[in-house]
Every structure is written in structure tokens, then in C-alpha cells.
Amino acid sequence: MSRKILAANWKMNTTLAEATILANGVKEGVRHLTNVDVVIFPPFPWLVPVAEALQQHSTKHLAIGAQNLYWQESGAYTGEVSARMLKGIVDYVIIGHSERRKHFHEQDDEIDLKVKQAVAAGLTPILCIGEQKKPSAAVLARPADVTATHMKTILQSLEENVAGLTTANVKNLIVAYEPVWAIGSGVAATGIYANHVTGLIRNRLAKLFGAAGKQIPVLYGGSANADNAKEFLVQPEIDGLLVGGASLKIDAFVSMCKQAAE
Numbered sequence: 001m002s003r004k005i006l007a008a009n010w011k012m013n014t015t016l017a018e019a020t021i022l023a024n025g026v027k028e029g030v031r032h033l034t035n036v037d038v039v040i041f042p043p044f045p046w047l048v049p050v051a052e053a054l055q056q057h058s059t060k061h062l063a064i065g066a067q068n069l070y071w072q073e074s075g076a077y078t079g080e081v082s083a084r085m086l087k088g089i090v091d092y093v094i095i096g097h098s099e100r101r102k103h104f105h106e107q108d109d110e111i112d113l114k115v116k117q118a119v120a121a122g123l124t125p126i127l128c129i130g131e132q133k134k135p136s137a138a139v140l141a142r143p144a145d146v147t148a149t150h151m152k153t154i155l156q157s158l159e160e161n162v163a164g165l166t167t168a169n170v171k172n173l174i175v176a177y178e179p180v181w182a183i184g185s186g187v188a189a190t191g192i193y194a195n196h197v198t199g200l201i202r203n204r205l206a207k208l209f210g211a212a213g214k215q216i217p218v219l220y221g222g223s224a225n226a227d228n229a230k231e232f233l234v235q236p237e238i239d240g241l242l243v244g245g246a247s248l249k250i251d252a253f254v255s256m257c258k259q260a261a262e
């Protein structure tokens with residue numbers, strides 16, 4: 001896939017005023033970039049105001065998404081937000097982020113239901129998977145040596161999280177490979193290691209869903225920033241980046257989008 005995807009996960013950050021400035025800054029910065037799809041994921045309460053800010057001078061390749069959803073359509077689920085509520089406001093939704101797995105104890109089977117619900121509602125889920133344990137320096141330098149046991153934790157989650165999809169609707173999925181040890185740590189994976197694991201993820205998707213599985217974009221995420229973005233973006237298996245911390249800085253994130261568009 002030559003067209004890259006740059007996703008900005010703002011997490012639980014920004015006031016409304018900050019979110020508006022950030023959204024407008026990104027919009028301005030990526031306006032002329034046609035060769036990259038940019039998606040920003042503000043916190044829930046800012047989805048509508050940010051969507052409205054982006055609609056003025058709308059830019060086709062700049063979209064918004066939610067950071068989570070609940071898999072039921074409606075009902076007595078205090079504090080939750082359904083796919084049906086999000087449809088019409090956002091096009092994308094992050095599902096199964098490691099912070100949700102860790103702090104909110106989301107399990108693989110629940111994430112499967114969320115992915116299925118997102119796709120059924122016509123949203124594009126970005127499903128996050130990745131291992132907890134940092135591989136050795138030797139493996140990061142020579143990723144072909146990665147063990148089957150190490151890969152199993154990643155691929156098992158993947159299989160369970162996409163169990164509700166079929167070859168017919170899997171084309172709406174995006175996967176983000178996010179090694180948990182790299183998220184927010186300031187220590188990214190190496191480009192060659194991320195490329196290798198991404199390739200193995202793609203092989204598994206192809207095994208599960210055939211040709212449609214091979215086409216699913218797979219992003220890298222984990223301490224990606226303006227200085228290391230290129231190391232990942234040049235890798236043949238990596239279709240883009242899911243960015244946390246660096247996406248809160250207009251200049252850094254726009255620079256990453258520009259590098260992706262080159």
C-alpha cells in the first residue's frame with residue numbers, strides 16, 4: 001500500500017480550547033498533502049466541536065475518529081457510547097488500545113464484539129495489538145530471530161479480536177501494531193523489527209481472510225515522533241503510524257504527515 005495513514009490519538013488530553021487550536025493547526029498543516037490519510041482521535045466531548053471545526057474548508061483526507069465504543073447498541077450502560085451514536089460524527093474508532101486493556105481490563109472477546117459492532121455500523125476500526133514484553137536487543141537488531149512464543153501473544157489476540165469478521169467485511173479494518181513496551185516510553189521499536197512483526201501480522205490476516213486480509217493496512221505505534229517517523233514509514237510492510245504524545249504538538253504531527261506524504 002503506497003498511501004499512508006497517520007492517526008493522532010490524543011488520549012485523555014486537551015481542553016476544548018486546546019483541542020480546537022490543535023485541530024485547526026493540523027487541518028492547516030495537512031491541507032495541501034494529498035498523498036496521506038490523516039485521522040485525529042479527540043476525547044469524546046470534543047468530537048462534535050472538532051468535527052465542526054474541520055467541516056469548514058473540509059479536507060477530504062482529514063477525518064476524525066473516537067477512541068473507544070461499547071458493543072451494545074443502546075440501553076442501561078451508564079457512561080458508555082455506542083457505534084450507532086458515533087456514526088454520522090466519526091468515520092473511525094480505535095478499539096482495544098493497550099491502555100484500555102490495562103486500566104479498564106478489556107478482554108479479547110469483548111474487543112472482538114467491539115470490532116464487529118464498529119464494522120456493522122459502517123465505522124472503520126483501528127484494532128490495536130502488541131506484546132507486553134520487550135524483545136532482546138539482539139532480536140530488535142535481527143528480527144528474523146523473534147521466537148514463536150513472542151509472536152504468539154500478538155497473533156493470538158489478533159485472531160480473537162477479529163473472530164467476528166468475515167472475508168466480506170474485513171476490508172473495513174485497520175490494524176495497529178503497538179508494542180506495549182514502546183507506548184509512551186520514549187523508546188520506539190526499531191524500524192526493521194516493526195516491519196518484520198507487521199509482515200507476520202499481515203501473513204496471519206491473509207491466512208484468516210485470504211486476499212482481503214492481505215490488503216488490510218497495518219500501522220506501527222509506540223513512541224513514534226517527527227525524528228523517527230521516517231524509519232518506520234520507509235518499511236515496506238508498514239502502512240502508517242498511530243501517534244500518541246507527538247500528535248499533541250502541531251509542528252511534530254504535521255511534520256510526520258508530510259514525511260508520510262513524500
Ligand code: PGA
Pocket residue numbers: 009178182183184185186221222223224242243244245246
Ligand atoms: P505514544 O502513544 O506515541 O505516545 O507512544 C501511541 C499510542 O498509544 O497509540
